[in-house]
Amino acid sequence: MENDSIKEANYKVFALLSNYLNHAPDFIEKEEIEEIVKGGVSFEYAFGVILAAAFGLDIVDNADDRDLFYNYFKNMIHQLDTSEYYNNPYYKNIKIPNIKVGNSELKYEKYKPFEGFVCDDIIQMEKGRQIPQIGFFATEFKFPAVLENDRIWMTITPNEIETMKEAVDGAYGNVLTFGLGLGYYPYMVSEKDNVDSITIIETNEDVIDLFKKHVLPQFRNAEKVKIIKADAFEYAQKHMAKGKYDFVFTDLWHDVSDGIDMYLKMKKYERKSPNTVFMYWIEKSILCYL
Structure with missing residues (x-):
């Protein structure tokens, strides 16, 4: 029974995240985050609260929603440091020009401040709980990309x-x-x-x-x-x-x-x-x- 409950929770979180990442990964605004952070919480907690509200979760009065939030969001959302990735050897030593060949285009794309994205492999917890890994930067982050027919196909992001x-x-x-x-x-x-x-x-x-x-x-x-x-x-x-x-x-x-x-x-x-x-x-x- 417990395993079925965890599978159901896994499915719900993945479905909510899929909709968010595919349709509105940049809907969280800096001003919203900063307002919540004034209460003494982290940027990651503030990000999670806003995301939960957008998902229609009531983490204050609904026990099931609150459990979902603390079982998943705590280990799911990560504020990343741009300098860590800009200091990566490839980023430091390889310069990408804006070039188009056939249907392929080489260029830099970017994440907006507080835009969410998958940043690592799924973490498998005990009893089958699966925690997706979602990252964000507090400032703009540029990354190399290859586009095929104007669609992003290959990138070098924190996830890669x-x-x-x-x-x-x-x-x-x-x-x-x-x-x-x-x-x-x-x-x-x-x-x-x-x-x-x-x-x-x-x-x-x-x-x-x-x-x-x-x-x-x-x-x-x-x-x-x-x-x-x-x-x-x-x-x-x-x-x-x-x-x-x-x-x-x-x-x-x-x-x-x-x-x-x-x-x-x-x-x-x-x-x-x-x-x-x-x-x-x-x-x-x-x-x-x-």
Whole structure:
């Protein structure tokens, strides 16, 4: 009975957040936050109170709503520091021009002050409670992005940085990565002394061209990087085992919704390379749905 109650709460929180993030992530105003903070609470608590009210939750008089707020919002909302991310090696050393090639466009996008966004993998708590991770900045934050047909497709945001940390730390030897994006992962891995080579599998020629012309030349260790234009699953099936890679990182999906099937498909190829270490982008979040 308790597990059913937690599953129901999980579903409710995810549904509310999905609606918020997809339709009005920037509706919280600085003035609202500052007014609540005057009462001696944190920016994160103030953000959560405003969000709860927007969701129609009565956290004062309704016990169920109050429990939902304290069970989820306390561990869900995080005020982030812009300097922490602007000091990231990629942000510091790689400059992104505003360039368009075919249907792909390379540019900087931004989060407005107090705009909410997913900032890390879902946290799995005891008894099955799943806590999404929502971040915000108190000031504007600019981040590199690739747009496809005017739609944001690839970014380097706090979410990408946080959810790739383990795969960056774990990489060694000859590394294979499925998915190029803006080259954040290969850049971070190329900076490691214990990484000898990085092979990137990417199918989008426009993205490859943008990367080769405007990003790769800024890599200090560009000689470690090799790009192969190919379908990821075809390469995994026919060539991955032959490459004798030490470490493989897969980053092919936009989010959990389109990632589950690709994740399960790619996992099947692990048995072809028993001595290789495999990691997957947002795997912890994907496993929450399996």
